[in-house]
Amino acid sequence: MALMITDECINCDVCEPECPNEAISQGAEVYEIDPGKCTECVGHYDTPQCREVCPVDCIPMNPDYRESKAELEKKYKRLMSAKS
Incomplete structure (x- = not known):
């Protein structure tokens, strides 16, 4: 399942550089x-x-994007192959 950022976000800028994707x-x-x-x-x-790293805990699961660990692994492999 993908994550989402809620409107409780304070725009502190710490999450963006941490995302490997x-x-x-x-x-x-x-x-x-x-x-x-x-x-x-x-x-x-x-x-x-x-x-x-989120100081306000505003990053829950996104209920609109339900994915299993296997599906997330496939997505990871697809994203990495696209970078090559």
Whole structure:
């Protein structure tokens, strides 16, 4: 399941550089996570790095993008092969 950033975001800028898939970008009001790039850090880390650094705990699971660990691993492999 991809993650999302809620409107509780304070735009502190700490999550964006932590994302290994470059899925986080500044939106109109708060940072946003591209669900097509978010793998919850599967393939890179054991836990989502954006959640680790978020000071306000505003990064829940996105209920609109339910994915199994196997699906996240496939997405990770697809994203990495596209970088090559």
